Amino acid sequence: MPGLQPYRSPEARDAEVRRLADRGGGEVVAFGESVEGRPLLAVRLPGPHPDAPRVLCAGGIHGIELVGSHVAIELLSAVVTGRLPALRERAEVWVAPALNPDGYARTFERGGAGRMAELRPNARGVDLNRNFPLPLGATPSAIPGAGSGRPGALTYRGPVPFSEPETRALDGLLGRAGFHAVASLHSSMGAFIPARVIDRADFDAYRDLWRAFSSAQRVRYPPLHSRTLDVFTGELEDHAHHHHRAWAACVEVWPVWRDVGARLRERSAFWRMNPRDPAPWVENDVPALAAYLGAALDRARPGREPT
Numbered sequence: 001m002p003g004l005q006p007y008r009s010p011e012a013r014d015a016e017v018r019r020l021a022d023r024g025g026g027e028v029v030a031f032g033e034s035v036e037g038r039p040l041l042a043v044r045l046p047g048p049h050p051d052a053p054r055v056l057c058a059g060g061i062h063g064i065e066l067v068g069s070h071v072a073i074e075l076l077s078a079v080v081t082g083r084l085p086a087l088r089e090r091a092e093v094w095v096a097p098a099l100n101p102d103g104y105a106r107t108f109e110r111g112g113a114g115r116m117a118e119l120r121p122n123a124r125g126v127d128l129n130r131n132f133p134l135p136l137g138a139t140p141s142a143i144p145g146a147g148s149g150r151p152g153a154l155t156y157r158g159p160v161p162f163s164e165p166e167t168r169a170l171d172g173l174l175g176r177a178g179f180h181a182v183a184s185l186h187s188s189m190g191a192f193i194p195a196r197v198i199d200r201a202d203f204d205a206y207r208d209l210w211r212a213f214s215s216a217q218r219v220r221y222p223p224l225h226s227r228t229l230d231v232f233t234g235e236l237e238d239h240a241h242h243h244h245r246a247w248a249a250c251v252e253v254w255p256v257w258r259d260v261g262a263r264l265r266e267r268s269a270f271w272r273m274n275p276r277d278p279a280p281w282v283e284n285d286v287p288a289l290a291a292y293l294g295a296a297l298d299r300a301r302p303g304r305e306p307t
Contacts, residue, residue, distance in 0.1 A: 003111045004270070006278065007066040008073075010038075010098075010105045016073060017043055017097060024080035031096075032169020035123035038101040040169050043076055047092035053180035055087070055293045056246075058096040058170075061129045061184060061236060063103015064112075064119035067253050067274045067281065068185030072097040074282040075289055084290045090297050094177065100128055100166060112270025117154045119269065122166055125151060126158040129184075130234040132171070133161035135242035136198065138232040146233045157234055170236070174244040181296035182240045182248040183289050187273050190255020192223045192292075195241035195248045196230045202241075202302050203227055209247060212295035216288040219255065245303070247296040251289065254281050 008016060021028045026045040033039055047054070059065075059072035076095040078084045087093060098104050102123040110119070121127050130147035134140070140147055140157070147157040162168050174182075192213055194206035206225060214220040232238055240248035254275050256263065263272045275281060 004066070004108060007070055007108075007274065009108055010101065013069065013073070013097060013104075014041060017041060017076070017095075020073070020076050020080045021045075024076075026080075031173040032165060034100070034102045034166055035164065036102045038105065040096070040099065040101065040166065042094050042096035042173065045076075045079060045088060045093040048089055052090070052092045053297055054092045054094060054177050055181045055297070056094040056096065056177070056179045057183045057185065057289060057293070058099055058236070059185040060098040060104055061100050062120045062127070062186060063100050063107045063122075064116060064270060064273050065187045066104065066107065066270075067187045067278050069097045069104065070278050071253055071282055071285055071289075072185050075286050078286050078290070084286075087290045087294060090294065091180070094179070096173075099170060107270065112268050114269070116269050116273075117152065120154065121156065122164055124158075124164065125156055126164050127155045128164060128166050129236055130155050130157035131161060131164050131167045132234045132236060132239035133243075134232040134234055135238055136232070141231040141233065143231055146231050161234065171239070174240055174246070179240070179244065179246045180301055181293050182237065182246045183292060184236045184248070184250045186250055186252045188254040188256055188275075189252035190219070190221050190258065191252040192221050193237070193250040193252065194223065194225050195237040196232055197241065197302075198227060199303075200227075205247070205299060205302070206249070209249065209292055209295050213249075213251075213288045213292040216291035218284050219258070221252070221255065221288075241302060245301045247299065247302060249292065251285065253285055254278075
């Protein structure tokens with residue numbers, strides 16, 4: 001649909017993913033299905049040896065946030081075409097550009113028109129990034145944005161953790177692959193948000209991983225990270241760290257403070273969440289993602305905290 005260019009339609013997205021997998025000598029893995037039966041796809045690029053550690057870059061867990069999927073595909077392209085040789089020389093690289101294919105398709109079919117609460121969730125109205133179980137015996141928080149128990153709310157967490165086939169499938173992939181590090185791409189705060197951790201050593205490690213990430217950026221994103229003020233919300237990065245022992249962070253592409261005036265003039269929620277020209281943010285964030293994943297590979301996987 002021309003109205004959402006340069007963002008790819010679902011069909012063009014999957015075709016590009018398959019083209020890059022072929023060019024890079026990789027494979028496309030269908031690791032599950034969405035509520036509406038769309039395949040959940042990831043590209044696996046073989047590493048330098050069979051025992052190479054695995055890293056995952058994922059996007060599109062929120063249907064309206066197409067820029068995250070776009071940057072994930074551009075990271076895949078950079079690895080395949082040799083612009084990020086160090087990463088492929090060290091790891092088996094996985095890229096899953098659309099963790100919520102139903103939300104992505106709905107956003108595209110509507111030309112980006114609609115409320116955030118209609119375009120963000122999966123086909124059952126669940127915010128998939130609030131549908132993972134809370135670690136460390138935590139209970140749901142009433143802080144705004146931490147997840148709502150009310151159907152129809154922007155951050156509706158679903159009836160129970162893992163109620164949705166998309167989150168169950170992703171949990172299965174995390175368990176089978178044993179990723180060393182995970183990046184989950186969102187929009188549009190321009191921030192690096194690590195998993196919430198209590199352990200001081202892990203907290204300090206994430207500070208160092210953010211430094212590696214931001215040092216590779218032209219426009220540097222701040223970290224949003226606190227051992228005391230943060231809460232568990234059922235997000236992917238917390239689940240990946242605490243249950244699957246992966247270094248995991250959310251990256252919010254495109255800083256809101258760079259285009260406040262333009263965003264206020266936009267009448268569409270879609271264009272308030274996605275830059276009209278994503279190219280500068282691909283250039284800004286792809287090297288930073290590679291730097292973060294590379295720095296994570298320099299560390300042992302995090303130890304499991306009590307659950």
